[in-house]
Amino acid sequence: MSGPACTCWRDSVNEHQLVFGPIASRRLGRSLGINNVPSKTCTYSCIYCQLGAAPPQIERAVFYPPERIAEAVKKRVEEVLEEGGQIDYLTFVPSGEPTLDAGLGPAIKEVGSCRIPVAVITNGSLLWQREVRRALYPADWVSLKVDAVSESCWRRLNRPHRRLDREQMGRGMKRFASRYGGTLATETMLVAGVNDDRAELSRIADAVAALQPAASYLSVPLRPPAVSGVSPPSEETLTAAHQMFAQRGLAVEFLVQEEEQRLSRWGSAAQGVMGTVAVHPLREEEILHLLDGYGAGWQVMECLLQEGQVKKICYGGSTFYVKTLTGQRKN
Structure with missing residues (x-):
């Protein structure tokens, strides 16, 4: 016999959490995430995406008014600082592509009043548009994605919108990099059998070097991907990639191990879980640590699972919990 429906948790979870964290980031320290676009609103549908396919x-479009985003950020910053916490960056790293937000420029300026550096993690696919480049200039730190250079590899790996043009996108990235006054970084996701052959790696290294970033990061799939069979390259291949980047004078670093997540308490226990899994699938032990901070038990997760708000996925020997896409939820 089934128990009662967990509607009490549904009432405490907003459909869209504008801020989450802060969470630990190897690149940015303690990062407060800003979720400025609806879930899976992206110019790509990468085969390795940890949020699923769409x-x-x-x-x-302006999905959420910049002033509403700023209000949510400022409120959370005050809460964290009052609790004696630390925030090193306010990071636009949504469950989609942040530059699809036509209000991104004003939002960056609004949250900048918190006097905390602002970061944006983007795939760079819209930087051929002048207004997108201008929106990003005020940010203190920007990361661009360079996963592939050849047309066939790009379309197989990133599965971009059909109207995007790889060469036009590359030119936009170069224009942005040449004028941007903040700290520029790049990230390259390497997937076995897709973009890890020597010829493609060489092309990627050349493209990254042309941007002259302060740091270049090489990453591999660590959490459940959108497409089954996606896996990291061999250690030999990763070493070869590192050497190619270093030979071009790039400051290259691996992001190939899970970072220990110490998630900060905010809102209700259900809100804390949902606000994070919306953009970052969590391992079971990470959720247990988060719930412990609220003095809450696993029944919170049982309710969210029963409602279809989250689902369980096994990957790489670990159990993860991810946000269920709207069309897949239980009625």
Whole structure:
């Protein structure tokens, strides 16, 4: 016999959490995440995406008013500082592509009043648009994605919107890099059998070097991907990639191990879980640590699972919990 429906938890979870964290980031320290676009609103549908597959989009829109984003950020910053916590960056790293937000520029300026550096993690696919480049200039730290250079590899790996043009996108990245005054970084996700052959790695290293970033990061799939069979390259291949980047004078670093997550308490226990899994699948032990901070038990997760808000996935020998896409939820 089934128990009663967990509607009490549904009432405490917003459909869209504008801020989450802060969480630990090897690149940015203690990062407060800003989720400025709806879930899976992206120009890509990468085969390795940890949020699942969805049709790519290309039309920009103001999804949430910049002042509403700023209000949510400022409120959370005050809470963290009052609790004696630390925030090193305010990071636009949503469950999609942040530059699809036509209000991104004003939002960056609004949250900048918190006097905490602002970061944006983008795939760079819209930087051929002048207004997108201008929106990003005020940010203190920007990361661009360079996963592939050849047309066939790009379309197989990133599965971009059909109207995107790889060469046009590359030119946009170069224009942005040449004028950007903040700290520029790049990230390259390497997937076995897709973009890890020597010829493609050489092309990627050349493209990254042309941007002259302060840091270049090489990453591999660590959490459940959108497409089954996606896996990291061999250690030999990763070493070869590192050497190619270093030979071009790049400051290259691996992001190939899970970072220990110490998630900060905010809102209700259900809100804390949902706000994070919306953009970052969590291992079971990470959720247990988060719930312990609220003095809450596993029944919170049981309720969210029963409602279809989250689902369980096994990957790489670990159990993860991810946000269920709207169309897959239980009625």
